Amino acid sequence: MRRTFPILITVVVGWVLIVADFIPHKPFGNLGDDFALYFDIIAVFAFILGGGNLFRIHLTKVQKKKKDWPFSIVTLGGFIVMLAAGLFKIGNPGGIQGDVAAVGSLFNDMYMQIFTPLQASMFALLAFFVGSASYRAFRAKTTEATILLIAAFIVLLGRTPFGLWLTSGLTGDMSFLQLPNLTDWIMDVPNLAGQRAIMIGIALGVISMSLRLILGVERTYLGGDSD
């Protein structure tokens, strides 16, 4: 019963939504949107679950002085202060009736002055990681890596004014060898062809995966193999 009922729901809802995709008439036309709303409603309640889990795990860590417990104090501190600032609308110009993210409130100030710069810092790390990953990928150890290196070299140069300047002498019949033109060709032909092939595969994979779920063949997501 623990698994039969969820499978039954998946089968019924899955088939109804597939059929609904071909029927524009009411009430089928917007069934997909309606079901997405149910998901949003469940997600709202799940945030309480998430917050509770975070609080419990870190509190236990601090109480039992587990490994790296001081970090948990920072997490709990941030969690409680932010929650209180939002819940009680501390410093909110509109008082308790005001918008939770109103400019001037403690919640907004902490979000804009602490959280946003921290997020931006994490994102900025990406530039350095791209550098280190590219260095590894472009080492011409194999034929594939060499092709990748050459293609990357052309695309990188072709996207800069220097690349255009370097090959601007190639005119007339030879203009296709100009680096920006070569770059466009690499991006629009081999790169796009490869991407589309992957996307066709993904589309078929999605259908196959969905059918496995709807037919009740795939049950691992319900936990375990047996009933």
Next chain:
Amino acid sequence: MKHKLRFAAVLLFLPLIFSPLLAQEGEEMQDGLLAEMQIEPPPQAVITVAEDMPNDGGHKLTVRWEFPKEFTSSVVRFEVYRAYSPDGEFVLRGESPNDFYEYLDIGDREEESPNYMPNDSSYYYKIVAVGTEGVSSESEVGGPYKTYGQWFHTGKVPLLIAVILFCIFTIYFVLSAKGGKELYIRPLAGIEAVDEAIGRATEMGKPILYVLGIGTAAEIATIASFTILGRVAKKVAEYQTSLIVPCYEPIVMSVAQDIVRSAYLEAGRPDQYDEDSVFFVTNAQFAYVAGVNGIMVRDLPATNFYLGYFAAESLLLAETGNAIGAIQIAGTDQVSQLPFFVVACDYTLIGEELYAASAYLGRDPLLLGSLKAEDWAKGILMVLMVLIILAVLLGWDAPREWIRVNL
């Protein structure tokens, strides 16, 4: 000298003082002139038809009208008004340029919307031709025109045929597999490496990190990742290794907890299951990266799995994992993130391989049957594409139209 300056200042300000009076006088003169000229309004537009939009729920009408072309320059725009009865209140629905005699009236299907356009209802239209001189002319009221909701989307026929064929393939191969037929599936390096990766972590006495990505539980990539997590958790339980599953979404966490618990139960080691091994971190993208990277650096997992929906955080996670020397297996259906995983991870499941991974790991004939159906569909699609390209190259365009889906 002083008097001269005063006189100059007065002269300068005189036009400003009298300008409103002059402007008013000018306007009166203009009105008088217009009246004298008796400007003719543009000719009336004639509503020819208002057609129901095909393949919709009955909330769209295309209004068409006729207008003498030689008067196009005398019209600025056409305004389209709609009412529920010929004598009812006409409401402005939109505008059309002076050389375009058509307007698509789109209403909402939600009853609570102010723009609600009920299905199977009659509507009346009126077109106002707004002239260049500000003089307008109204058309006769056209109607009643009805909207109809369709019970079948004819533009999706090719899609329906494809779905039916694919379903038949899947059911056929699943039944064949059920009947005991041996099905060959090409091996995938990333999947073959799962056992080795878990074994490595066991030997090193280090944990395994499993990242489900930043998708919701409704993402197909996350569902695929759930199925793989179930297989991996079972093996982890058998090998008695520890597992860390930091989650981005509370619902994902809840499902993942259930999957891991069941996997331990199935492996016969429910006592080994640590309730805190699957936990919620945050649902802020880069804060999540900071949290997971922190876990990596502190706990030094021997094996990292990144399977699911990933965006900009893919490389941040994979590079940190690479730096700590973990064996890494990644898989996503986000084409833009695949290159990052390919360069930073040991094995990458590309697109559809992520969906197939669970069937590979489980070796369940029923699941393998569905993979076989997918391979056949791919083969047919490839042949079809080549044939259609050839047909178009030979100047026969009809096959391209046959497969066109009009959404």
